[in-house]
Amino acid sequence: xxxxxxxxxxxxNSQLEVTAGTHLKRNNNSNLSESLKKNLFDGWKNTLLTVxxxxxxxxxxxxxxxxxxxxxxxxxYDNLRLLMIGQYPIEEIWRLWIALDLVSLLIGLTWGLWKGxxxxxxxxxxxxxxxxxxxxxxxxxxxxxxxASIALIAVGYFAGDRLDGLKIPTLILWALYIPLAxxxxxxxxxxxxxxxSREWGGWLLTVIIASISIxxxxxxxxxxxxxxxxxxxxxxxxxxxxxxxxxxxxxxxVLFIGQLLIPLFLGGETGIDNVSRAIIAYTxxxxxxxxxxxxxxxxxxxxxxxxxxxxxxxxxxxxxxxxILPQALKAVIPALVGQFITILKDTxxxxxxxxxxxxxxxxxxxxNPEYLGRYMELYIFVAAFYFIFCYLMAHVSRHLERSLSKxxx
Amino acid sequence: MEETLQIExxxxxxxxxxxxxxxxxxxxxxGDLHVLKDIDLNVKQGEVIVxxxxxxxxxxxxxxxxxxxxxxxxxKIEIDGIELTDDLKNVEEIRKxxxxxxxxxxxxxxxxxxxxxxxxxxxxxxxxxxxAEKIALDLLDRVGIPEQASKYPGQLSGGQQQRVAIARAxxxxxxxxxxxxxxxxxxxxxxxxxxxxxxxxxESGMTMVVVTHEMGFARKVADRLxxxxxxxxxxxxxxxxxxxxxxxERTKAFLSQIL
Numbered sequence: 001x002x003x004x005x006x007x008x009x010x011x012x013n014s015q016l017e018v019t020a021g022t023h024l025k026r027n028n029n030s031n032l033s034e035s036l037k038k039n040l041f042d043g044w045k046n047t048l049l050t051v052x053x054x055x056x057x058x059x060x061x062x063x064x065x066x067x068x069x070x071x072x073x074x075x076x077y078d079n080l081r082l083l084m085i086g087q088y089p090i091e092e093i094w095r096l097w098i099a100l101d102l103v104s105l106l107i108g109l110t111w112g113l114w115k116g117x118x119x120x121x122x123x124x125x126x127x128x129x130x131x132x133x134x135x136x137x138x139x140x141x142x143x144x145x146x147x148a149s150i151a152l153i154a155v156g157y158f159a160g161d162r163l164d165g166l167k168i169p170t171l172i173l174w175a176l177y178i179p180l181a182x183x184x185x186x187x188x189x190x191x192x193x194x195x196x197s198r199e200w201g202g203w204l205l206t207v208i209i210a211s212i213s214i215x216x217x218x219x220x221x222x223x224x225x226x227x228x229x230x231x232x233x234x235x236x237x238x239x240x241x242x243x244x245x246x247x248x249x250x251x252x253x254v255l256f257i258g259q260l261l262i263p264l265f266l267g268g269e270t271g272i273d274n275v276s277r278a279i280i281a282y283t284x285x286x287x288x289x290x291x292x293x294x295x296x297x298x299x300x301x302x303x304x305x306x307x308x309x310x311x312x313x314x315x316x317x318x319x320x321x322x323x324i325l326p327q328a329l330k331a332v333i334p335a336l337v338g339q340f341i342t343i344l345k346d347t348x349x350x351x352x353x354x355x356x357x358x359x360x361x362x363x364x365x366x367x368n369p370e371y372l373g374r375y376m377e378l379y380i381f382v383a384a385f386y387f388i389f390c391y392l393m394a395h396v397s398r399h400l401e402r403s404l405s406k407x408x409x
Numbered sequence: 410m411e412e413t414l415q416i417e418x419x420x421x422x423x424x425x426x427x428x429x430x431x432x433x434x435x436x437x438x439x440g441d442l443h444v445l446k447d448i449d450l451n452v453k454q455g456e457v458i459v460x461x462x463x464x465x466x467x468x469x470x471x472x473x474x475x476x477x478x479x480x481x482x483x484x485k486i487e488i489d490g491i492e493l494t495d496d497l498k499n500v501e502e503i504r505k506x507x508x509x510x511x512x513x514x515x516x517x518x519x520x521x522x523x524x525x526x527x528x529x530x531x532x533x534x535x536x537x538x539x540x541a542e543k544i545a546l547d548l549l550d551r552v553g554i555p556e557q558a559s560k561y562p563g564q565l566s567g568g569q570q571q572r573v574a575i576a577r578a579x580x581x582x583x584x585x586x587x588x589x590x591x592x593x594x595x596x597x598x599x600x601x602x603x604x605x606x607x608x609x610x611x612e613s614g615m616t617m618v619v620v621t622h623e624m625g626f627a628r629k630v631a632d633r634l635x636x637x638x639x640x641x642x643x644x645x646x647x648x649x650x651x652x653x654x655x656x657x658e659r660t661k662a663f664l665s666q667i668l
Contacts, residue, residue, distance in 0.1 A: 311504060312533065313505045330519065
């Protein structure tokens with residue numbers, strides 16, 4: 001009963017957190033004028049404040065809308081392709097469309113099969129595709145391809161909604177997606193016309209660096225966190241040393257080290273290109289921070305969990321894998337996603353080692369004499385794009401947290 | 410249901426049965442603190458031992474050394490013919506044969522009740538999932554909560570959680586069950602539902618070592634009672650003798666405080 005009460009209280013609190021907003025709204029709806037009066041025009045001081053903030057907000061909104069509508073955005077649409085995919089050869093662009101189509105289908109399938117956060121991801125991607133498909137200055141080819149992607153999200157959704165058996169194929173496809181997409185982009189090591197990484201750029205390059213670094217740093221970080229708690233001194237001290245060393249160095253320096261030292265150690269002609277070196281640097285840098293986040297989660301697991309698992313005869317590996325890690329990772333989802341968002345934004349630093357990522361491309365365009373002084377439009381566009389995808393990650397993380405904490409404390 | 414627990418209820422009298430737990434001259438130190446002093450204790454198959462004693466007397470520490478959750482410095486422990494050594498293989502074997510129930514339940518909060526109970530049989534005993542889940546459901550039925558299988562531990566009351574913990578330990582089909590103050594963290598009205606399950610288990614012939622403060626249970630179910638104080642065994646006797654006619658002064662003092 002006691003435990004039950006605590007649990008109910010816990011649930012009650014979390015419900016409060018989740019529904020507080022809608023509660024207010026519901027009250028407003030049922031009794032709009034009264035609650036307006038109570039919340040906004042309660043006494044002359046509040047009325048004055050309401051009027052002043054109202055006027056200020058209107059001015060700001062008016063200014064923003066005027067800027068967006070009347071401003072000349074040709075710098076964006078003239079360079080849209082450059083901003084999105086850099087110098088990727090136009091005759092090979094179909095490969096990118098296939099990669100995009102595949103991810104659309106997977107997002108649709110995921111949404112249909114598991115519902116939940118898939119909806120937000122599908123909605124965001126769908127909206128972005130839609131906006132780019134309907135704005136008048138994209139080519140017909142682009143519009144058609146984006147429409148196909150939207151259609152594939154829908155197809156995926158309906159297929160996933162009907163056929164439960166698609167769960168495992170979908171997971172396998174997700175696991176294969178990155179190698180597959182990379183193969184398409186690079187040309188499967190000569191099977192197609194090779195496209196060298198120096199021709200990648202813009203949002204494409206940002207997404208490639210960020211997603212591989214995120215996927216790579218996760219297992220590495222978890223291993224480092226576990227290693228830091230190892231009973232074997234060699235492993236423990238190595239992990240502590242690694243984590244503290246990397247955390248003590250600025251990211252920019254790690255990038256320089258990646259550019260200068262990797263070729264130095266491995267010999268000049270290693271065949272490792274700039275982009276790969278940047279990805280390696282990001283992965284190893286982020287892993288150290290991730291390890292510390294995961295360690296926080298590991299420390300939050302009570303000793304009783306270890307003892308119960310040991311008493312059942314689970315060995316160290318099974319104990320860690322089934323009992324400790326799932327709980328520890330769940331506890332630190334917000335910190336992990338924060339780390340991932342940081343990685344996505346930090347990829348903009350590759351500009352200083354000569355790569356043309358999303359922001360770097362925008363900067364290069366603004367240096368073009370033809371568009372002198374037009375950096376404002378470019379940076380607003382870039383900021384909006386970053387924001388949409390960072391916010392999406394945060395949203396998915398909140399959703400994940402909520403659905404994982406269903407039914408337990 | 411018979412299949413779920415392979416306890417052969419022995420018909421031979423207790424005295425003539427084999428010892429499944431042998432403890433000789435067990436000593437344990439926490440730094441300078443000498444927490445277990447020359448403990449000798451043998452437990453026969455199907456016997457129920459209840460360990461009593463004031464807090465800090467070493468009774469929990471003792472029961473935890475039996476399945477290697479605590480180390481010991483000298484002496485000998487033998488469980489079902491396997492000697493408890495530093496060898497991980499022996500430790501794992503012994504843990505397979507002994508189930509343990511904790512004061513704080515220690516269910517895995519991120520898993521459903523069914524998975525809590527069937528996890529170890531699947532991954533340690535290497536049973537097929539279907540078999541493990543069938544046995545898990547049978548056991549949940551035995552402890553009286555078959556309808557909670559798909560819920561999570563946080564959704565259950567303390568008494569229900571402790572009964573799940575018992576089912577989880579039994580799912581490994583252990584030869585010996587260790588109970589470390591299984592009712593101490595429960596609200597009073599839930600104590601009996603757990604004690605009832607334990608009594609049924611004892612009657613079915615399970616070998617049990619129970620650390621508890623429940624005198625009613627001790628008197629009713631125990632074959633032998635052991636009083637611990639300051640790391641020593643003070644008195645060891647059957648329930649009749651222990652409660653009605655204790656030999657040691659400290660036992661008398663302890664009983665007068667409790668009863």
